[in-house]
Amino acid sequence: MFLRALTLLGLSALCIYLFVTAPPPLPEEGKAGAGTTIPMEQAFAVLAAENDEARRLWTQEIVGAGKKVGLSFDEDWEREEVEAGPLPALFLKETARQMQRMSTDLTFFLGSDAPIKEANRFEGQQALEFAEIRATGEPQFFEDTEHQDQVAMFPDVASAAACVSCHNDHVDSPRDDWTLHEVMGATTWTYPAKAVSLEELLQLTEIYRASTRGAYERYLEMAASFEDPPVIGDQWPRDGERVLPSADAFMEAVDRAVSSATVLKLFDLARADR
Amino acid sequence: MDQPLNSGSSDPLASAPLNGAGEGVGERVCRSQAPARGLEGWSSRKDRRKVGYRIGAVFGAVFLVVFSWGDDGQVLAKGPANPGHEALECADCHDPAEGTVRQQVQAAVAFGLGLRETPPAVGRLPVSNRVCMDCHERKADLHPTHEFTEPKYFEERKEIAADQCITCHKEHSGRHVANTGQFCSTCHSDLGAIDKPIQPTHPELVAGERWDTCMRCHDYHGNHVREAPRTLGEAFDGRTVLRHLDSGAPLYGEKREPASGERTR
Known part of the structure; x- marks a missing residue:
């Protein structure tokens, strides 16, 4: 009898401990917090738009203009003996690597159905979704049910003549008939949640930007070790000299180019959730 | 009495x-x-x-x-530290889980009662790639873990979870690599198409299912200066490779880019 009473007392105390005087529950991973809830498709679209601008800036303002003032960009840019920066696809790959260093489940990749490197060829569901992108030009979304990951694929378009000529001329390229503005591949984004809060989306955007900055800083670090290092400061290669913008200047330009659209999109998403 | x-x-x-x-x-x-x-x-x-x-x-x-033993770790550790990790404290790798113990227990009970969709971490967080990379980050890695999280590697991940450092470098195993290094077939069984001037050729090695030979020439992470040999005769012998996997004894020579927190043997 005594033992039963003791057991009952213990269970009651446990229930009070766990539920009645409970502290705030732990946030659940993969579930949006309180406040505005943004479907992951929309969140991916915000991130992809940020990436488009950073990529455009790198391709046109650093690679395109940089080549005209004597800077080199090479697929072997990571080799110590090569004094060059990453080609656009490799800059994106470096951004993805920088993202891995942070505590985030957000990942992104660049692939194609006709890649220069075979490892970048789409397979399985990604190949099917990319066929749809090629046909419609529209981004595609699906769920990796096994890993509970939300997946988005956004078209990657040949935005500069250099994209086309480089891929057409490359010895390992399976195609030599790429044309300007053609969909050459797609970025694939994954995140293990169906929705995020506004704050979480801001954090993901911050993570993306920090990754872009990390990739650019790595290039600057390597450029500083060139035998004839370019001057790093406020000037851009378009100014006609063999110079590079500092990381702050580069990220400011990204900021100027995309922040207005990002903020407007966030307002739209907040309104749509009300 | x-x-x-x-x-x-x-x-x-x-x-x-x-x-x-x-x-x-x-x-x-x-x-x-x-x-x-x-x-x-x-x-x-x-x-x-x-x-x-x-x-x-x-x-x-x-x-x-x-x-109440303190942070000595000898009692709770699942096994001996891997080579090079002997001096690490538990907390060096095992970050505390989010929330107080009470919140964690509460969340665990809620999960048990079906009031929560995902189980919480209780006590310590599982060791993630980020923890490994705090010391072992490599700017150039032939097989970076994050690339294997891409959806197209779904089937391969089921066979060998190459997206996690601890799949091979399983801690508390007392070994540098906790397998025999013969997992290359999972992704590279189509190497038959690669025609490089080596002896035996890649197609011959693949046809013979000689997956034990890969690491005799190739360094998985590609973080050593050494170039791969052109003949199997010039390659390391199998026992040397296994010894390297077991003890972490130097094999491929000078490292291309030792990370800041990584000990150079």
Whole structure:
């Protein structure tokens, strides 16, 4: 009898401990917090738009203009003996690597159905979704049910003549008939949640930007070790000299180019959730 | 003076009540001798309850001792540290889980009752790639873990979870690499198409399923200066490779880019 009473007392105390005087529950991973809830498709679209601008800036303002003032960009840019920066696809790959260093489940990749490197060829569901992108030009979304990951694929378009000529001329390229503005591949984004809060989306955007900055800083670090290092400061290669913008200047330009659209999109998403 | 429990020629247990309801010498004998009689002697509810309490008390005591042992880690560690990790403290890799113990228990109970979709981390967080990369980050890696999280590697991840450092570098195994390094077939079984001037050729090695030879020439992470040899004769022998996987003994020579926190052997 005594033992039963003791057991009952213990269970009651446990229930009070766990539920009645409970502290705030732990946030659940993969579930949006309180406040505005943004479907992951929309969140991916915000991130992809940020990436488009950073990529455009790198391709046109650093690679395109940089080549005209004597800077080199090479697929072997990571080799110590090569004094060059990453080609656009490799800059994106470096951004993805920088993202891995942070505590985030957000990942992104660049692939194609006709890649220069075979490892970048789409397979399985990604190949099917990319066929749809090629046909419609529209981004595609699906769920990796096994890993509970939300997946988005956004078209990657040949935005500069250099994209086309480089891929057409490359010895390992399976195609030599790429044309300007053609969909050459797609970025694939994954995140293990169906929705995020506004704050979480801001954090993901911050993570993306920090990754872009990390990739650019790595290039600057390597450029500083060139035998004839370019001057790093406020000037851009378009100014006609063999110079590079500092990381702050580069990220400011990204900021100027995309922040207005990002903020407007966030307002739209907040309104749509009300 | 107490009566001797086993005095006399007759077995006192034979006459002692076994249901626990009796009093006096017979009952004392029954309880004190119970372990010698196996489970039959514990058939009464009271006895079983007592045994249960004692087991609970022992487990409780062990639990308290283990968790109040401090941060030495020798008691809780699943096994010996991997080569090079001997000096690490538990907390160097095992970050504390989010929230207080009470919040964690609460979330675990909520998960058990179906009030929460995902189980919380209790005590410490699982060791993630980021923890490994705090010391072992490589700017150039031939097989960076994050690339294997791409959806197209779904089937490969089921076979070998190359998206996690700990799949190969399983900690507390006392080994540098906790497998035999013959997993290349998962992704590279189409190497037959690669035509490089080596002997034997890649197609021949693939046809012969010589997956034991890959690491004799190639460094998985590609973080060593050494170039791959052109013949298997110039390559390391299998035993040397296995010794390297086991002990972490240097194999491929100078590292291309030692990370800041990584010890150069």
